[in-house]
Amino acid sequence: MENIRIELTKTPKAKPEIKGIPFGTHFTDHMFLLDYEKGRGWFDPRIVPYGPISLPPSAMVFHYAQEIFEGLKAYRTPAGGIQLFRPEENIARMAASCERLCIPEIPAELFLAALKKLVEVERDWVPAEPSASLYLRPFVIATDPHVGVHVSHGYLFAIIACPVGSYYPEGMSPVKILIEAEDVRAVRGGTGTAKCGGNYAASLRAQERAGELGYSQVLWLDGVHREYIEEVGAMNVMFKLGGKIVTPALLGTVLPGITRKSCIELLRGWGYVVEEREISVTELLLAIDSGDLEEAFGTGTAAVISPIGEIAYAGKTHEVSGFQIGELTQKLYDTLTGIQWGTAPDPYGWCVRVC
Numbered sequence: 001m002e003n004i005r006i007e008l009t010k011t012p013k014a015k016p017e018i019k020g021i022p023f024g025t026h027f028t029d030h031m032f033l034l035d036y037e038k039g040r041g042w043f044d045p046r047i048v049p050y051g052p053i054s055l056p057p058s059a060m061v062f063h064y065a066q067e068i069f070e071g072l073k074a075y076r077t078p079a080g081g082i083q084l085f086r087p088e089e090n091i092a093r094m095a096a097s098c099e100r101l102c103i104p105e106i107p108a109e110l111f112l113a114a115l116k117k118l119v120e121v122e123r124d125w126v127p128a129e130p131s132a133s134l135y136l137r138p139f140v141i142a143t144d145p146h147v148g149v150h151v152s153h154g155y156l157f158a159i160i161a162c163p164v165g166s167y168y169p170e171g172m173s174p175v176k177i178l179i180e181a182e183d184v185r186a187v188r189g190g191t192g193t194a195k196c197g198g199n200y201a202a203s204l205r206a207q208e209r210a211g212e213l214g215y216s217q218v219l220w221l222d223g224v225h226r227e228y229i230e231e232v233g234a235m236n237v238m239f240k241l242g243g244k245i246v247t248p249a250l251l252g253t254v255l256p257g258i259t260r261k262s263c264i265e266l267l268r269g270w271g272y273v274v275e276e277r278e279i280s281v282t283e284l285l286l287a288i289d290s291g292d293l294e295e296a297f298g299t300g301t302a303a304v305i306s307p308i309g310e311i312a313y314a315g316k317t318h319e320v321s322g323f324q325i326g327e328l329t330q331k332l333y334d335t336l337t338g339i340q341w342g343t344a345p346d347p348y349g350w351c352v353r354v355c
Contacts, residue, residue, distance in 0.1 A: 002045050002110070004032075004117050009049035018129045018165045023302070028122045028134075028161045032114045036104055038153035045110060047121055050160065060142040060152045068097040068196045069139035071301050072258075073164075074119045074354065076126045076133075077342030083351040085340045087115055089258040094138065096256075097194040102151045103140055111138070112352075118159055119354045131166035131337070167303045172333060174309025174323050175298075177232055178215040179281060180206045181314065184223035185230065185253075192230075192253035199255075200234070207233065215312065217298065221281060222253065228278045235298035235306060236260035239284065240328055242292050249276040259299040263332055265348065281313060288318045295326030304340075305333040 009029045016026040031050045036042050061067050070090045074082055091111045098105045115136060119126065126134040138159045142152030183206040186192025191199055206218045217233040230248055231237055236257040238247040245267050250256050267274050287293040288311065296308040309323035338344025339351065 002043070004114065005044070005046040006117075006121065007046065007048045008121075011049075015125065016163065018127045018132045018163060020169065021163065021165045023164050023167075024135065024137075024162055026162055028125045028163070030118065030121055031161075032118045032157075032159040034106070034110070034114070034157040036155040036157070042104070042106060042110070042157070045114060047118055053156065053158070055141075055143060056145040058145040058147055060144045060146060063147055064142070064149060065196070065198045065201075066101055066103065066142035066152055067140060068094060068101050068103060068194060069137060070094050070097075070195060072115075072136050073133040073301065073340070074126050074136060074161075075341045075351075076128050079342070080128075081342070082119060082123055082126050082354045083340075083342060084115065084119070084354060085352075086258055086262065086350045087112055087352055089261065090138070093195065093256060093258070094140075097196060098140070100191060100194040101196055103142070103155060106140070106157055114138075114159055116352075116354050118161060122161055123355055125161065125163055127163050127165070129165070131168075131341075133164055133340075134161055135164045136161050172305075172307065172325060172330075174307040174321070174325060175216045176214065176310040176312070176317075177217040177219045177308055178210040178213060179219045179229075179311065179313040180210070180221065181226060182206070184226075185220045187223035188252040190253070193250070193255060195255060203233065213312075217306075219311065227280050227282065229281060229284060230254050232298040232306075232308075234302065235300035237296070237298050237308075238263065239279065239287075239293060240295040240326065241287055243273075243294075245272050245274045246279050247274070247276055248279060251278075257299055259301060259304060259336070262336060262350070263299050263305075266332065266335060284311070285313065285318060288320060293320060295329050296320045297326070297329045297332075304336050305329055 030047050034045045072090045091108050095105045140157045143154040144152040210218045219232050220230040222228040298306040307325045307329045311318045339346045
């Protein structure tokens, strides 16, 4: 593995106030870059001052959207150390995204070394405030200067970072979601299981419509029958139905979330039956009306756990859990955040120490 070259900035930025900081707006002093050329492979790993990336207007990423990304966080523990949460899962998921988008896989050892080294260089940017963290955004873009539909021969892999505050500055509270019946996010055989920008671009219209109606998230249905639940916006979704936990199966249209996977492992360890299967909107609404739906929540890196208090569909609203945070929802949130910030034991060995 090549050594990572480091060029430190001569003009460090002032650190922003974490309280009230908008997500994804204040970036750290440095970024990691790695180049790829066909026949040469990945080369020149380096950490350099954060700044613009120069690309020709004909770079293929602009025209054919051959790009992928990831998202994870670095957490400061009470003792002052810094750790990552399950970075090997992000690395494996990006490898799967690479395969789907015909992008050369980044060597896992180099990927992890880059994450750790960038966080180490930017350790003063990792917040010490409760529930705050340093968000890490690895991404790959196609750089060939060519207007023509084919696989690029050149790529740039980058990691940027930004401090983020608590997702719930006023405390965790339930959200209202709207089931989308017109647009679809993905279909089997498409890119729904990859973390690529096109999936999110396709979701924007429905998200805007939902926001105008007062809903914070869209709950997607499958693209064929428009009946089976898939995921909530940028999160996976879970339901507690009659004491069991039900979550949509990974059938090629749902992103395999790392928080989702962690929740399933925790729940099964606690003795819950977890069913990964198709769940129809009809089944869900009947369960709400009958009282069989006890809790509903989204899972993802940004919020960790997001309780759902209301679901709207076809002009009707359905309240969940009395618009209160469910006991299991709270337990999952407390357990995961405790492990991530080092305030609770990590019996699974999920955290990777940086410094």
